[in-house]
Amino acid sequence: MRILLYIFLCSSCLKAQSPIYNSASTHHPIVAENGMVATQHPIATDIGLEILKQGGNAIDAAVAVGFALAVVLPRAGNLGGGGFMVLHKDAKTTAIDYREIAPQAAHRDMYLNTDGEVDAMEFNQSYNSVGVPGTVAGLLYALEKYGTMNTEKVIAPAIRLAKEGFPISHDLAYVLEIYAERLQRCPDTKKIFYRADGFYRAGDLLIQKDLAWSLSQISKKGTKGFYKGELASRIIEGIQANGGIMTKKDLKKYQVKETAPVWGQYRDHKIASMPPPSSGGVHLIQMMNMLEGYDLKSLEHNSAETVHLMTEAMRLAYADRSEHLGDPAFWSVPIEGIISKAYAAELSKNINPNQATDSDLVKPGQPQDYESEETTHFSVVDKHGNAVSNTYTLNFSFGTGLIAPGTGILLNNEMGDFSAKPGTANAYGLIGGEANAVEPKKRPLSSMTPTIVFREGKPLLVTGSPGGSRIITTVLQIILNVIDHEMNIAEATHASRIHHQWYPDILFYEKYFSSDTRKLLEQKGHTLKQRAAMGSTQSIIIKEDRLMGASDPRRPDGTTKGY
Numbered sequence: 001m002r003i004l005l006y007i008f009l010c011s012s013c014l015k016a017q018s019p020i021y022n023s024a025s026t027h028h029p030i031v032a033e034n035g036m037v038a039t040q041h042p043i044a045t046d047i048g049l050e051i052l053k054q055g056g057n058a059i060d061a062a063v064a065v066g067f068a069l070a071v072v073l074p075r076a077g078n079l080g081g082g083g084f085m086v087l088h089k090d091a092k093t094t095a096i097d098y099r100e101i102a103p104q105a106a107h108r109d110m111y112l113n114t115d116g117e118v119d120a121m122e123f124n125q126s127y128n129s130v131g132v133p134g135t136v137a138g139l140l141y142a143l144e145k146y147g148t149m150n151t152e153k154v155i156a157p158a159i160r161l162a163k164e165g166f167p168i169s170h171d172l173a174y175v176l177e178i179y180a181e182r183l184q185r186c187p188d189t190k191k192i193f194y195r196a197d198g199f200y201r202a203g204d205l206l207i208q209k210d211l212a213w214s215l216s217q218i219s220k221k222g223t224k225g226f227y228k229g230e231l232a233s234r235i236i237e238g239i240q241a242n243g244g245i246m247t248k249k250d251l252k253k254y255q256v257k258e259t260a261p262v263w264g265q266y267r268d269h270k271i272a273s274m275p276p277p278s279s280g281g282v283h284l285i286q287m288m289n290m291l292e293g294y295d296l297k298s299l300e301h302n303s304a305e306t307v308h309l310m311t312e313a314m315r316l317a318y319a320d321r322s323e324h325l326g327d328p329a330f331w332s333v334p335i336e337g338i339i340s341k342a343y344a345a346e347l348s349k350n351i352n353p354n355q356a357t358d359s360d361l362v363k364p365g366q367p368q369d370y371e372s373e374e375t376t377h378f379s380v381v382d383k384h385g386n387a388v389s390n391t392y393t394l395n396f397s398f399g400t401g402l403i404a405p406g407t408g409i410l411l412n413n414e415m416g417d418f419s420a421k422p423g424t425a426n427a428y429g430l431i432g433g434e435a436n437a438v439e440p441k442k443r444p445l446s447s448m449t450p451t452i453v454f455r456e457g458k459p460l461l462v463t464g465s466p467g468g469s470r471i472i473t474t475v476l477q478i479i480l481n482v483i484d485h486e487m488n489i490a491e492a493t494h495a496s497r498i499h500h501q502w503y504p505d506i507l508f509y510e511k512y513f514s515s516d517t518r519k520l521l522e523q524k525g526h527t528l529k530q531r532a533a534m535g536s537t538q539s540i541i542i543k544e545d546r547l548m549g550a551s552d553p554r555r556p557d558g559t560t561k562g563y
Helices: 002-016 042-053 059-074 120-125 136-148 151-164 171-177 188-195 209-221 229-240 248-252 280-291 304-324 341-348 466-481 489-494 516-523
Strands: 030-031 036-039 082-089 094-097 258-259 263-267 271-274 375-383 387-395 451-455 456-464 508-509 528-530 538-543 546-551 559-562
Touching: 030 171, 030 559, 036 042, 036 059, 036 538, 036 546, 042 059, 042 151, 042 229, 042 559, 059 082, 059 094, 059 136, 059 151, 059 209, 059 375, 059 387, 082 136, 082 451, 094 136, 120 304, 136 387, 151 188, 151 209, 171 263, 209 229, 229 248, 263 280, 271 280, 271 466, 280 304, 280 341, 280 451, 280 466, 304 466, 304 489, 304 516, 375 456, 387 456, 451 466, 456 466, 489 538, 516 528, 528 546, 546 559
Parallel strands: 508 528
Antiparallel strands: 030 546, 036 375, 036 559, 082 094, 082 387, 094 258, 263 271, 271 451, 375 387, 451 456, 456 538, 538 546
C-alpha cells in the first residue's frame, strides 16, 4: 500500500512540473527560479544578476546592463547611440523609443555629391553620420518610471569597470585588430583602444578614464549630465570642430517616446513588439500572420516546404517595408493595415507553395486601414515576472569609430539608416523610399525587434537580436521554433537560420544548412547563398515555476545566468 501511494505521489509531482532536461535533446537551456539575465558579455550578465539579487527588479537590472555594456562591449553597447525597449511590469506592457534623431540642420540631400549620388563616407563614417543619441535618456527614463533603484546604484558597476579596467576578451582583441584602420583615424579612439606599441591582447586590462568621467557625470546629474553641461559641450565641440552639424540645442531638445507596443496574435499566443520607427514589430507580425495559415509543425522544422513558405512571407513583408515604413511623426504608416489578418490573407494568395516568386514581380502592397550591423540585445526577467527586452545600437561596429575628445563615448552612425537617396539601398542592402528620407528631428527606420511573447496573459518568451536587416527574420525563427516546433529555448537558439529581404533576390542560409534541403529549394526556383552566422539572440522562457534561457553561440561571450 505504501509503495502504491509513493508511486502515486511521485507521478503527481512529475505531472505538476515538466522535466528540466529532455534526454532526446542535445541542446539544454540555463535554468533558474528567481531571476535571469541574458546578454552578449559575461561581465554585463553578472552585473545584471547582482542587481536582481540585491532586490532590484528587471528594469533596474536592464539599465545596469545597458550602462555596463557601454564599457565592455564597445562595438555595440553604448552611450552615444540609441535603441528600443519593450517591458512588462505588473500588468502593464509598454514600449520605450529612445532611437536617435536627425539634427535640426539635417536635410534631404545632405549626403549627395555633385553628381547626385550618395557619398558613402559622408553618409556612414563622418561627423554628419551622427544622430542625436538617445541611450542615456532612454535607460534613465525606464529606470525612473519603472525601476526601484537610484541612478548612482545602477551606474556604479559601469563606472568601476571603466575606471579600473576589465580584461579584454579574445573577441574584443580580434575586432579591435580587424577594425584598426577605421578606428585609428580618430586620435581619441586610437588612444583608448590601442597600445602605443600595437594591439591589445586577450587578458590585457582596458581602462577608459574619459568614459568613467562621462559615466560619473550621468550618475551625479542624470540626463542633464549628458544632454547639458560640460559633457554635452565636449560632445558638440568635438563634432562641430570636424564639420558636423549637431548643436547643443539638438542634445538639449532630445526626448524619449513611450508608446504602446504593436500587438499581434499567433495561434494561441500574443506578440508584443516594437512599433515604428522600428520596422521590426510590424513586419514580424505581418510574416507570422501569413504563416499562421500553414501547419508548419507537420511540415517540420527547416524542411524545404517550411523554408520556402517563410521565404515567401519574408519577401512580401520586406517589399512593404521599402515603401510604407518610416517615423510615424513624419509619415503616415498604415500599421493596422499591415498587421491585419485580412491583409495577410490577401498577400498569402500570392504564395505558390511549389515555386519561388521573382522579386522583380513583387511590389509593395496596399495595406488598407482595417478596424539597423552592430547592435546588441539583452533580456531580463525577475522573480515577480517583470520582463525587459532591449535592443540598442551604434549601427556599424563601433558606430562612426569617432570619439568626442575627453568623453570616451563612441559616436553612432545612425543617420546611415535613413534613405540618403530614396530608392537606393543602404549599407545592409535594404531599399528605402520617401517614408524614410532625411528630415530634421526625424528618427531613422530600424530593424530592431525587441519582443515579448505572451500566453494566457503572462509573458512566456523574452527575445531579440542584433543583425541589421536580419534581425526581424531571426526573431521570427526563434518564435516559430518555440511555438510551432516545440523546441526548448536552447534548441530554438542553436537551430540553423535563413533570411530573405526582397532585394537582393537571394535566400541566405547558414553554413550547416542541409544540402538536400538546398537542392529542393533550388528546384523551387530559389537562388541560395551561404553567409555568415545570422543574429545573436538573448532569450528567456518563463514556464511554470522556472526560467529557462539561452545565449546565442553565434558570437563569442554571450552569457545567460540565473539564480
